[in-house]
Amino acid sequence: xxxxxxxxxxxxxxxxxxxxxxxxxGSIEDILIGEDVEFSNLQLHFLEKxxxxxxxxxxxxxxxxxIFQEYTQSIEALLENKxxxxxxxxxxxxxxSDLMSRKEELDGEVFEMLFTLTDFNEFKEMFLDYxxxxxxxxxxxxxxxxxxxxx
Amino acid sequence: xxxxxxxxxxxxxxxxMRLLMLYPLSNWYxxxxxxxxxxxxxxxxxxxxxxxxxxxxxxxxxxxLRSYWRNYFExxxxxxxxxxxxxxxxxxxxxxxxxxxxxxxxxxxATLLVFANKQDIEGALTxxxxxxxxxxxxxxKLNKQSKFQVLLNEVSN
Numbered sequence: 001x002x003x004x005x006x007x008x009x010x011x012x013x014x015x016x017x018x019x020x021x022x023x024x025x026g027s028i029e030d031i032l033i034g035e036d037v038e039f040s041n042l043q044l045h046f047l048e049k050x051x052x053x054x055x056x057x058x059x060x061x062x063x064x065x066x067i068f069q070e071y072t073q074s075i076e077a078l079l080e081n082k083x084x085x086x087x088x089x090x091x092x093x094x095x096x097s098d099l100m101s102r103k104e105e106l107d108g109e110v111f112e113m114l115f116t117l118t119d120f121n122e123f124k125e126m127f128l129d130y131x132x133x134x135x136x137x138x139x140x141x142x143x144x145x146x147x148x149x150x151x
Numbered sequence: 152x153x154x155x156x157x158x159x160x161x162x163x164x165x166x167x168m169r170l171l172m173l174y175p176l177s178n179w180y181x182x183x184x185x186x187x188x189x190x191x192x193x194x195x196x197x198x199x200x201x202x203x204x205x206x207x208x209x210x211x212x213x214x215x216l217r218s219y220w221r222n223y224f225e226x227x228x229x230x231x232x233x234x235x236x237x238x239x240x241x242x243x244x245x246x247x248x249x250x251x252x253x254x255x256x257x258x259x260x261a262t263l264l265v266f267a268n269k270q271d272i273e274g275a276l277t278x279x280x281x282x283x284x285x286x287x288x289x290x291x292k293l294n295k296q297s298k299f300q301v302l303l304n305e306v307s308n
């Protein structure tokens with residue numbers, strides 16, 4: 001308290017932590033929606049492997065939950081590996097505790113996306129949409145446009 | 152615990168609760184408990200009540216699949232333990248099962264509701280009986296008609 005330089009030191013390390021946190025968030029954003037296709041490949045892999053299991057009824061099969069667990073764990077592993085590769089000394093535990101102390105800040109698009117990834121209902125919806133597309137049940141609007149010559 | 156789980160917990164909306172409904176020992180007589188039929192499943196119902204959004208996960212009514220329940224413990228705010236009040240014979244087994252369940256680390260912090268189901272059946276155990284047996288086995292003090300219970304009673308009506 002009596003030593004002002006002490007306060008300064010504290011502020012500095014605080015902003016360093018701040019920068020680091022935002023750097024990690026930026027990297028997650030790149031992994032999820034950047035040019036890197038690994039994440040979308042992972043999603044596609046799951047959709048291709050399991051879409052036939054999913055049926056559009058209220059009752060969920062127990063296997064959905066197994067697939068869901070496998071899915072979230074794979075995403076976590078991918079994020080963790082990618083972050084470790086692009087951020088020197090990346091520490092997941094540190095990052096997790098930073099996340100918890102910043103509840104109010106977790107509002108951006110990237111958090112919405114991460115949140116969606118952990119939501120079972122969204123997950124089921126994604127598979128049902130994929131199935132509908134696979135089975136051609138989604139109306140292709142381009143087929144509904146008719147061009148006729150005006151006479 | 153993975154980082155997505157932590158994020159989910161942190162970001163979970165205040166006015167939202169996840170409740171897990173479990174039915175102990177309710178396998179049909181004569182059927183093999185270890186056999187998992189592919190037609191069995193779980194349901195998720197969402198209810199709005201007093202400004203709260205309740206996501207109720209109803210996991211299988213037919214069989215006791217403890218190894219399967221584990222998949223559902225994460226992010227559970229409340230556990231609804233549905234006891235068959237007419238099944239006197241297995242009340243103690245049921246209470247023991249509850250005791251084991253409460254050892255689960257992932258359920259720490261979740262509110263427990265013991266629901267005395269099938270009260271309309273003649274000769275059913277009273278809620279008091281079920282409370283006493285459950286308390287003895289679990290060493291957990293249960294309050295009759297806690298606020299949470301009243302809330303859920305209303306929701307389930």
